[in-house]
Amino acid sequence: xxxxxxxxxxxxxxxxxxxxxxxxxxxxxxxxxxxxxxxxxxxxxxxxxxxxxxxxxxxxxxxxxxxxxxxxxxxxxxxxxxxxxxxxxxxxxxxxxxxxxxxxxxxxxxxxxxxxxxxxxxxxxxxxxxxxxxxxxxxxxxxxxxxxxxxxxxxxxxxxxxxxxxxxxxxxxxxxxxxxxxxxxxxxxxxxxxxxxxxxxxxxxxxxxxxxxxxxxxxxxxxxxxxxxxxxxxxxxxxxxxxxxxxxxxxxxxxxxxxxxxxxxxxxxxxxxxxxxxxxxxxxxxxxxxxxxxxxxxxxxxxxxxxxxxxxxxxxxxxxxxxxxxxxxxxxxxxxxxxxxxxxxxxxxxxxxxxxxxxxxxxxx
Amino acid sequence: xxxxxxxxxxxxxxxxxxxxxxxxxxxxxxxxxxxxxxxxxxxxxxxxxxxxxxxxxxxxxxxxxxxxxxxxxxxxxxxxxxxxxxxxxxxxxxxxxxxxxxxxxxxxxxxxxxxxxxxxxxxxxxxxxxxxxxxxxxxxxxxxxxxxxxxxxxxxxxxxxxxxxxxxxxxxxxxxxxxxxxxxxxxxxxxxxxxxxxxxxxxxxxxxxxxxxxxxxxxxxxxxxxxxxxxxxxxxxxxxxxxxxxxxxxxxxxxxxxxxxxxxxxxxxxxxxxxxxxxxxxxxxxxxxxxxxxxxxxxxxxxxxxxxxxxxxxxxxxxxxxxxxxxxxxxxxxxxxxxxxxxxxxxxxxxxxxxxxxxxxxxxxxxxxxxxxxxxxxxxxxxxxxxxxxxxxxxxxxxxxxxxxxxxxxxxxxxxxxxxxxxxxxxxxxxxxxxxxxxxxxxxxxxxxxxxxxxxxxxxxxxxxxxxxxxxxxxxxxxxxxxxxxxxxxxxxxxxxxxxxxxxxxxxxxxxxxxxxxxxxxxxxxxxxxxxxxxxxxx
Numbered sequence: 001x002x003x004x005x006x007x008x009x010x011x012x013x014x015x016x017x018x019x020x021x022x023x024x025x026x027x028x029x030x031x032x033x034x035x036x037x038x039x040x041x042x043x044x045x046x047x048x049x050x051x052x053x054x055x056x057x058x059x060x061x062x063x064x065x066x067x068x069x070x071x072x073x074x075x076x077x078x079x080x081x082x083x084x085x086x087x088x089x090x091x092x093x094x095x096x097x098x099x100x101x102x103x104x105x106x107x108x109x110x111x112x113x114x115x116x117x118x119x120x121x122x123x124x125x126x127x128x129x130x131x132x133x134x135x136x137x138x139x140x141x142x143x144x145x146x147x148x149x150x151x152x153x154x155x156x157x158x159x160x161x162x163x164x165x166x167x168x169x170x171x172x173x174x175x176x177x178x179x180x181x182x183x184x185x186x187x188x189x190x191x192x193x194x195x196x197x198x199x200x201x202x203x204x205x206x207x208x209x210x211x212x213x214x215x216x217x218x219x220x221x222x223x224x225x226x227x228x229x230x231x232x233x234x235x236x237x238x239x240x241x242x243x244x245x246x247x248x249x250x251x252x253x254x255x256x257x258x259x260x261x262x263x264x265x266x267x268x269x270x271x272x273x274x275x276x277x278x279x280x281x282x283x284x285x286x287x288x289x290x291x292x293x294x295x296x297x298x299x300x301x302x303x304x305x306x307x308x309x310x311x312x313x314x315x316x317x318x319x320x321x322x323x324x325x326x327x328x329x330x331x332x333x334x335x336x337x338x339x340x341x342x343x344x345x346x347x348x349x350x351x352x353x354x355x356x357x358x359x360x361x362x363x364x365x
Numbered sequence: 366x367x368x369x370x371x372x373x374x375x376x377x378x379x380x381x382x383x384x385x386x387x388x389x390x391x392x393x394x395x396x397x398x399x400x401x402x403x404x405x406x407x408x409x410x411x412x413x414x415x416x417x418x419x420x421x422x423x424x425x426x427x428x429x430x431x432x433x434x435x436x437x438x439x440x441x442x443x444x445x446x447x448x449x450x451x452x453x454x455x456x457x458x459x460x461x462x463x464x465x466x467x468x469x470x471x472x473x474x475x476x477x478x479x480x481x482x483x484x485x486x487x488x489x490x491x492x493x494x495x496x497x498x499x500x501x502x503x504x505x506x507x508x509x510x511x512x513x514x515x516x517x518x519x520x521x522x523x524x525x526x527x528x529x530x531x532x533x534x535x536x537x538x539x540x541x542x543x544x545x546x547x548x549x550x551x552x553x554x555x556x557x558x559x560x561x562x563x564x565x566x567x568x569x570x571x572x573x574x575x576x577x578x579x580x581x582x583x584x585x586x587x588x589x590x591x592x593x594x595x596x597x598x599x600x601x602x603x604x605x606x607x608x609x610x611x612x613x614x615x616x617x618x619x620x621x622x623x624x625x626x627x628x629x630x631x632x633x634x635x636x637x638x639x640x641x642x643x644x645x646x647x648x649x650x651x652x653x654x655x656x657x658x659x660x661x662x663x664x665x666x667x668x669x670x671x672x673x674x675x676x677x678x679x680x681x682x683x684x685x686x687x688x689x690x691x692x693x694x695x696x697x698x699x700x701x702x703x704x705x706x707x708x709x710x711x712x713x714x715x716x717x718x719x720x721x722x723x724x725x726x727x728x729x730x731x732x733x734x735x736x737x738x739x740x741x742x743x744x745x746x747x748x749x750x751x752x753x754x755x756x757x758x759x760x761x762x763x764x765x766x767x768x769x770x771x772x773x774x775x776x777x778x779x780x781x782x783x784x785x786x787x788x789x790x791x792x793x794x795x796x797x798x799x800x801x802x803x804x805x806x807x808x809x810x811x812x813x814x815x816x817x818x819x820x821x822x823x824x825x826x827x828x829x830x831x832x833x834x835x836x837x838x839x840x841x842x843x844x845x846x847x848x849x850x851x852x853x854x855x856x857x858x859x860x861x862x863x864x865x866x867x868x869x870x871x872x873x874x875x876x877x878x879x880x881x882x883x884x885x886x887x888x889x890x891x892x893x894x895x896x897x898x899x900x901x902x903x904x
């Protein structure tokens with residue numbers, strides 16, 4: 001029997017990447033009948049699908065963020081590593097190491113295997129299961145940091161920068177701009193690992209997700225509401241907030257703040273400067289250049305499809321390694337913290353994936 | 366390299382002056398000799414070695430990185446040193462070389478051996494250290510902190526005023542071991558004998574109405590406050606220097622002044638661009654200040670001169686303890702004898718009483734004059750800004766009603782607030798053209814009002830900048846309007862600031878550009894006698 005090439009059974013449709021024999025879309029960009037979701041960031045997990053399949057953690061995150069009724073008419077949880085047959089396609093979810101619940105979608109059909117990795121990273125993350133490489137015929141990857149200039153340092157190194165700054169400026173509030181889903185919890189967990197066991201103050205947009213992480217077994221320690229705290233209390237405190245809030249009116253409650261930002265984009269100084277950041281922390285939930293190449297090598301796929309990000313450089317690098325690369329150009333996935341050049345104003349800015357902020361009135365968050 | 370790189374990275378992103386001082390102080394207190402001395406030299410621009418060429422850096426990088434990936438990355442990052450620092454492959458982790466090791470090696474590595482040496486260092490560094498290293502060796506180090514700031518930090522560390530450091534600074538060389546020995550109490554103050562060191566400048570307080578009421582006018586002498594930059598001319602057996610009042614050595618930028626210094630002594634004056642005895646607008650002087658070494662063309666087009674205010678040393682004789690009147694006599698005698706080129710005396714102004722001066726001040730509208738200086742005849746020359754002996758009495762500002770056009774968020778404490786405003790005036794064809802930018806002059810309450818107004822009236826955004834509806838009038842005050850080819854409107858304002866928010870005034874009734882142009886002073890004034898317009902014209 002001839003093994004069908006994945007390009008004969010995986011198609012790019014306007015709704016997104018479609019598995020034809022299985023009859024489902026992966027991370028569809030608009031509402032569909034059957035969706036398999038890699039993780040809970042809002043550009044991947046959109047509202048209004050009929051049937052949704054994802055890890056239990058991802059389904060919980062979707063319900064928390066969009067409400068149970070918009071998180072899919074029917075929701076089917078599938079644990080990591082458990083195979084499921086969907087109309088002859090065997091689907092397995094493997095950890096992607098991106099955020100809590102994030103999964104690679106492994107699909108096998110008639111002896112041919114494709115892996116859609118979703119967003120992923122290889123660095124240690126105390127808040128989620130580590131990425132598991134899976135050998136396959138086609139590896140579908142992101143390329144958010146698809147330039148060789150992006151190599152993330154060990155996160156402990158970046159946390160140490162923050163703690164050193166706190167020692168140097170003990171009166172100033174250190175506010176870390178971080179995605180409300182995933183990055184915030186990871187930064188908090190990293191601070192705990194580094195020995196910071198005092199209270200950490202959080203923006204209102206983080207409250208429910210931090211509680212959800214705690215419920216699902218991720219210890220975050222003593223978290224307090226930053227909005228309720230007096231300025232006096234926030235002297236020398238660590239505050240975690242969505243990046244948009246730091247530069248906005250909300251940030252005025254902080255005491256002479258040091259504006260930190262946890263993001264892979266902080267690697268490039270001009271970008272950090274333009275974002276008005278005083279303490280860049282290069283902490284990302286996406287694979288850096290070296291880890292993209294390493295993951296591709298470990299997948300041992302002769303062919304790689306790139307969903308979004310800076311695909312040209314990655315495809316060029318693959319060609320040097322005799323791997324066929326192809327850009328899917330799926331429009332709608334935004335990588336890490338898009339639109340940070342104009343980080344305020346939720347009212348008119350496009351919604352930030354991963355930062356599904358409630359429309360906070362000033363002082364209400 | 367590691368602490369130095371960490372310092373540079375922090376300074377780059379830190380907007381606040383006090384925070385920068387804290388960072389520098391922490392660095393100097395915790396970094397050993399001689400590294401900290403070389404860092405100080407790097408900040409002060411006092412390191413000299415043959416800089417590595419960008420082409421060579423590119424070449425050693427190409428030996429390790431795919432050319433296409435490098436070009437695309439360079440396009441993306443936009444800065445060569447940073448691109449190389451980030452793309453350089455991480456080899457076996459090592460320990461970055463010390464700053465002193467790098468500086469020493471740059472002195473005695475042959476040109477042929479340099480590329481391998483640099484590549485070897487890059488292998489041992491992390492990206493942040495690589496950027497610091499590359500910026501240092503290519504001479505592109507922009508620290509984001511001045512030498513003055515570093516000296517303030519050193520002073521704080523040792524519990525001394527920064528001016529004490531200035532007094533010895535220019536007699537020292539990197540890595541300044543005697544300086545650190547002194548600051549840390551291991552050695553006496555370094556002896557600057559014979560060296561052309563800077564002497565701390567005497568500064569004036571602004572004269573407020575309350576001060577004016579209690580002043581003993583007979584005890585004071587009056588001079589014009591010229592609109593240039595305050596400088597100190599130092600000529601000793603050890604050399605000649607031209608310093609700003611913050612002790613920055615600007616000798617290289619004004620070779621014609623240095624060439625005219627055939628005397629020994631220390632003088633205080635105002636650096637101006639002077640054409641046929643007429644003071645040119647400040648913008649002309651700025652052309653010169655922006656250049657490290659002027660071209661022959663610039664020397665001819667923007668000839669510099671110094672208008673002398675005071676004499677601190679005549680030869681080796683320290684005159685600073687003498688009263689002003691006695692120093693003035695010495696200055697005039699000295700000037701009569703030396704008659705130096707490119708220098709003249711700032712004249713004393715005769716006056717009978719405060720009314721006289723008030724009239725003179727009101728009428729002083731020449732571009733070259735900021736107002737009046739009042740100096741007590743019996744006061745010695747004191748370091749710093751003592752209250753009482755000297756007053757500056759700036760003329761009242763001019764004002765225009767302008768329309769808010771763009772706003773940008775500020776820095777540091779103002780990073781969440783739209784606090785930088787670009788304003789414009791109407792051209793006769795009904796087009797609004799920007800004429801300036803203002804950051805200051807308003808209360809916190811007014812700032813909050815403007816911030817919300819900007820947020821609620823935004824029409825478009827360009828990165829951090831917002832364009833707003835052309836609907837809010839701001840009363841802008843400024844010290845002078847000068848022609849400028851660098852501004853689209855053709856005019857530049859000196860010290861613009863916001864005096865009032867005119868919510869009562871429709872934008873269409875804001876001032877026209879032509880009415881501002883009418884107030885531009887097109888040339889300087891001769892020596893002092895035609896400085897004064899009829900006072901009636903001042904309002």
